[in-house]
Amino acid sequence: MKFSKIPSATITRLSLYSRALEDLMHGQVNIIASDKLAQKCGVNPAQVRKDLAYFGEFGVRGVGYFVKELLFEIKKILGLNRRWRMALIGIGNLGLALVAHENFLKQGYEFVAVFDVDPKKVGRRLPSMQMIHGMDELEAIVKEKQIEIGVIATPASQAQATARLLVAAGIKAILNFAPVQIQMPEGFIVDNVDFTVKLDNLAYHLTMEAV
Amino acid sequence: MKFSKIPSATITRLSLYSRALEDLMHGQVNIIASDKLAQKCGVNPAQVRKDLAYFGEFGVRGVGYFVKELLFEIKKILGLNRRWRMALIGIGNLGLALVAHENFLKQGYEFVAVFDVDPKKVGRRLPSMQMIHGMDELEAIVKEKQIEIGVIATPASQAQATARLLVAAGIKAILNFAPVQIQMPEGFIVDNVDFTVKLDNLAYHLTMEAV
DNA sequence: CCATTCTTGTGCAAACAATCACATAAAATG
DNA sequence: CATTTTATGTGATTGTTTGCACAAGAATGG
Ligand SMILES: NC(=O)c1ccc[n+]([C@@H]2O[C@H](COP(=O)([O-])OP(=O)(O)OC[C@H]3O[C@@H](n4cnc5c(N)ncnc54)[C@H](O)[C@@H]3O)[C@@H](O)[C@H]2O)c1
Ligand SMILES: NC(=O)c1ccc[n+]([C@@H]2O[C@H](COP(=O)([O-])OP(=O)(O)OC[C@H]3O[C@@H](n4cnc5c(N)ncnc54)[C@H](O)[C@@H]3O)[C@@H](O)[C@H]2O)c1
Numbered sequence: 001m002k003f004s005k006i007p008s009a010t011i012t013r014l015s016l017y018s019r020a021l022e023d024l025m026h027g028q029v030n031i032i033a034s035d036k037l038a039q040k041c042g043v044n045p046a047q048v049r050k051d052l053a054y055f056g057e058f059g060v061r062g063v064g065y066f067v068k069e070l071l072f073e074i075k076k077i078l079g080l081n082r083r084w085r086m087a088l089i090g091i092g093n094l095g096l097a098l099v100a101h102e103n104f105l106k107q108g109y110e111f112v113a114v115f116d117v118d119p120k121k122v123g124r125r126l127p128s129m130q131m132i133h134g135m136d137e138l139e140a141i142v143k144e145k146q147i148e149i150g151v152i153a154t155p156a157s158q159a160q161a162t163a164r165l166l167v168a169a170g171i172k173a174i175l176n177f178a179p180v181q182i183q184m185p186e187g188f189i190v191d192n193v194d195f196t197v198k199l200d201n202l203a204y205h206l207t208m209e210a211v
Numbered sequence: 212m213k214f215s216k217i218p219s220a221t222i223t224r225l226s227l228y229s230r231a232l233e234d235l236m237h238g239q240v241n242i243i244a245s246d247k248l249a250q251k252c253g254v255n256p257a258q259v260r261k262d263l264a265y266f267g268e269f270g271v272r273g274v275g276y277f278v279k280e281l282l283f284e285i286k287k288i289l290g291l292n293r294r295w296r297m298a299l300i301g302i303g304n305l306g307l308a309l310v311a312h313e314n315f316l317k318q319g320y321e322f323v324a325v326f327d328v329d330p331k332k333v334g335r336r337l338p339s340m341q342m343i344h345g346m347d348e349l350e351a352i353v354k355e356k357q358i359e360i361g362v363i364a365t366p367a368s369q370a371q372a373t374a375r376l377l378v379a380a381g382i383k384a385i386l387n388f389a390p391v392q393i394q395m396p397e398g399f400i401v402d403n404v405d406f407t408v409k410l411d412n413l414a415y416h417l418t419m420e421a422v
Numbered sequence: 423c424c425a426t427t428c429t430t431g432t433g434c435a436a437a438c439a440a441t442c443a444c445a446t447a448a449a450a451t452g
Numbered sequence: 453c454a455t456t457t458t459a460t461g462t463g464a465t466t467g468t469t470t471g472c473a474c475a476a477g478a479a480t481g482g
Contacts, residue, residue, distance in 0.1 A: 007439060008412075015411040019390060033459060042392045046441055046462095053461055061447040061460040078411050079418030093308040098406075100304045103390070109410055149413055172420075173413040175406075179230060179314070181253045189416050191409045195309075195386075198402045199320055200226035200289050201219075202360055202384040205400050207290030209383075218469060244429065257432095257471055264431055272430040272477040 010051045014074050016041040017048065021071040033064040085112045085147045087171070089162050090154035091121060091132055094177055098153065099126060112145045117158075139169040152176045163190070221262045225285050227252045228259065232282040244275035296323045296358045298382070300373050301365035302332060302343055305388055309364065310337060323356045328369075350380040363387045374401070 020040045024032055038045040052058050052070075055077050059065045075081050088095055088111050098104075099111050115133045116122055122134040133141060141147070150166040152159050152174060159178035166174060173189040176182050179197075182190050231251045235243055249256040263269050263281075266288050270276045286292050299306050299322050309315075310322050326344050327333055333345040344352060352358070361377040363370050363385060370389035377385060384400040387393050390408075393401050 005438095009439070011412055011415050012408055014415075015405075015408040016392065018411070019407070020392070023391075035459085040392065042394070044441065045459095046443095047439095049459090049461060050440085057461070059460050060449090062449050062458045064459065077415070079414040080411065084410070084414055084417075093311045097304040097308040103407070104410075107407060107410075109407075148417060149410070173417055175409055175413060180234075181227060181231075181251065183253070189413055191412055193404060193406055193409055194226075195404055196230070196314070196318055196320075197223055197226040198386055198404055199295070199315075199318075199360070200229070200291065201222055201402055202386060202400055203290040203295055204222050204225075204288070206295075206359060206384055216468090220469070246429085255471060256429095257473095258469090260429090260431060261470085268431070270430050271479090273428045273479055275429065 006054050010054060011078070013041065013043060013047070013051050014078055016043075017051070018071060018074045018078065018080065021067050021074065024067050025071060029067055031064045032067055032070075034059070037065070080108055082108065084109050084149055085145055086110060086149040086151055086175075087112070087138070087142060087147045087166075088114045088151045088153060089116075089135075089138075089166070090152065090158075091116045091126070092153060095153040096126075098151065099128065099130065109149075111151070112147060113141050135165060138165055142166075142169040142171060148172050150174045152178055152182075154178060156180045217265050221265060222289070224252065224254060224258070224262050225289055227254075228262070229282060229285045229289065229291065232278055232285065235278050236282060240278055242275045243278055243281075245270070248276070291319055293319065295320050295360055296356055297321060297360040297362055297386075298323070298349070298353060298358045298377075299325045299362045299364060300327075300346075300349075300377070301363065301369075302327045302337070303364060306364040307337075309362065310339065310341065320360075322362070323358060324352050346376060349376055353377075353380040353382060359383050361385045363389055363393075365389060367391045 017037060020037060021032070034045040034048040038048045041048070049059070056073070058070050058073050086109060088099055091099070091114050095114070099114060104110070111130075113133060114126065114130055115135055115138055117135055121132050124132050126132065148171065150171040150173070152162050154162050156178040159176060159180050160182055163174055163176070163182045163184065167185060167188060174182065174184070174191070176190055176192045179194060181192075184190050228248060231248060232243070245256040245259040249259045252259070260270070267284070269281050269284050297320055299310055302310070302325050306325070310325060315321070324344060325337065325341055326346055326349055328346055332343050335343050337343065359382065361382040361384070363373050365373050367389040370387060370391050371393055374385055374387070374393045374395060378396060378399060385393065385395070385402070387401055387403045390405060395401050
C-alpha cells in the first residue's frame with residue numbers, strides 16, 4: 001500500500017471493478033486482463049492498472065489478474081468484507097423500494113431499522129415484517145443495533161433536520177436521496193443519490209446536440 | 212457564450228444552482244451573492260462565478276445575481292425550459308416509486324409511457340391509470356409520443372438488451388438504474404444512477420477512518 | 423463628484439486526473 | 453535455454469479542474 005492520496009474517482013471505479021469481477025466469477029472466468037476489465041467498465045486499461053497499483057501488486061505480468069483473488073482484494077479495500085448496518089428514514093415510495101431491494105443484502109448492506117414520522121405508519125409493519133419506528137426511538141435503536149449508515153428518504157424540506165438527528169444519534173455516514181445539499185459537521189460523510197441532477201445532465205446534452 | 216469546452220462538473224453544479232435558486236425564489240429572496248449560493252451548494256464561490264461565466268455575464272458587480280433572472284438563464288442552458296418525455300422500462304419496486312414521484316413532472320420530466328415484459332403486468336393499469344405496455348409496442352409508442360429519454364429499471368441482466376431496444380426504437384438518451392455499465396453506440400448518452408457505488412464509497416471512507 | 427464599499431468576472435498558478443509509452447517480469451515457444 | 457509473446461506496473465506527459473487574487477464595474481454616501 002502506498003501512502004499517497006487516493007483519487008476519489010479511483011474509489012468509484014473500484015466499485016465498478018468489483019461489480020464486473022463478481023459478474024466474471026459467475027461466468028466461470030478465472031483470469032482477466034486489464035484491457036478486458038477496462039472495456040467492461042468503460043474506462044482506459046492504464047487507468048485500471050493505476051487504480052489497482054495504489055493498493056498493491058495484484059496482477060501477474062504476461063498473464064493478468066486472477067478474478068477471485070482481485071475481487072477479494074478490492075472488497076477488502078472498500079470495506080465490503082463485512083456487514084454494514086443501515087437505518088432508513090422516511091418510508092414512502094422510494095423508501096419502500098429500497099427496503100424491498102434484496103441486492104443490498106447480497107452486497108453486505110442491511111436495513112436493520114426503519115423510521116418515519118407519519119403516525120399512520122409508525123407502529124405498523126412492512127411486508128417484510130419489519131417494524132416502522134417513530135423518530136423518538138432513533139437514538140436508542142442506533143446505539144442498540146450499532147447502526148453506522150443512515151439513509152435519508154424523507155421529503156427535501158425535512159432532510160437537513162433528519163441529518164442532524166442522525167448525527168446526534170451517533171451515525172457516521174449518510175446516503176441522501178432528497179434533492180438538497182446537506183450540511184454536515186466536520187468528520188461526517190454525506191453522499192447524494194441525485195436523480196434530477198442526472199436527468200438535467202441528459203437534458204443538457206440533448207439540448208446541446210440539437211444546436 | 213464562450214465556445215471553449217465546458218467541464219462536465221460544471222453542468223452538474225448548474226443543476227445544483229438551479230435547485231438552490233428555486234428554493235431561494237420560494238423564500239422571497241430576490242438577490243443572491245456567489246458566496247451565499249456557493250455555501251448553499253457546498254462549493255467554492257469562485258467556482259460558482261466561473262461556472263456561470265462560461266455562459267455569459269449574469270451578475271451585477273457589487274450587487275450579486277438576480278435570483279429569478281439567473282434561474283431563468285440556468286434553466287435555459289440546461290434545457291429545462293421545456294417538457295421532456297420519458298419512457299420507463301421495468302415497472303418493479305423502483306419503477307413504481309419513480310412514476311409515483313410527482314417532483315419529476317414539476318421539473319419538466321414526464322413519464323409518458325411505461326413498459327414491462329411480465330405478462331402479469333402488461334395490459335394492467337397503474338394507480339395513476341397509466342397503461343403498462345409490452346415491449347413489442349416500444350418502437351411504435353416512442354415514435355408516436357416522441358419520447359427522447361429512456362429510463363431503465365429492469366434487472367441488471369436485462370439492462371444491456373433493453374438499452375439496445377431503446378436505441379432501436381429511436382431514443383437518444385438513457386438513464387440507467389441497473390447496476391451495470393451499459394455500452395452504447397456513438398452519439399447516444401447514458402447516465403447511471405448507482406446506489407451501490409455510493410454505498411461502497413461510504414463504506415470505504417468509514418473503513419479508512421477506522422484505520 | 424470623489425472616495426469607499428461591495429461583489430462580479432477572469433488571468434494565472436497549483437492541484438488533480440487521465441493517458442501514453444516503455445521497462446519489467448512471467449510464460450510460451452522452438 | 454535463448455527468443456518471442458504477453459500484459460503488468462509506473463515514470464513522464466498531457467490535459468482538466470479548481471481556487472486564489474485582483475482588476476473592473478456598479479452602487480452608496482459624504
Ligand atoms: N420516489 C422517487 O422516485 C424519488 C425520485 C427522486 C428523488 N426522490 C426523493 O426521495 C425522497 C423520498 O421520496 P418519496 O417519493 O419516497 O416521498 P414520499 O412522500 O412517498 O415519502 C416520504 C416519507 O418520509 C416521511 N417523512 C416526512 N417527514 C419526515 C421526517 N421529518 N422524518 C422522518 N420521516 C419523514 C413521510 O411520512 C413519508 O413516509 C424525497 O426527498 C424525494 O424528493 C424520490
Ligand atoms: N429497488 C431499489 O431500491 C433498487 C436499488 C438499487 C438498484 N436497483 C436496480 O434497479 C433495477 C430495478 O429494481 P427493482 O427493485 O425495481 O426490481 P424488480 O425486480 O422489482 O423490477 C424489475 C421489473 O423489470 C421487469 N423486467 C424484467 N426484465 C425486463 C425486460 N427485459 N424488459 C422490460 N422489463 C423487464 C420485471 O418484470 C419487473 O417488473 C434493478 O436493476 C436493480 O438492481 C433497485
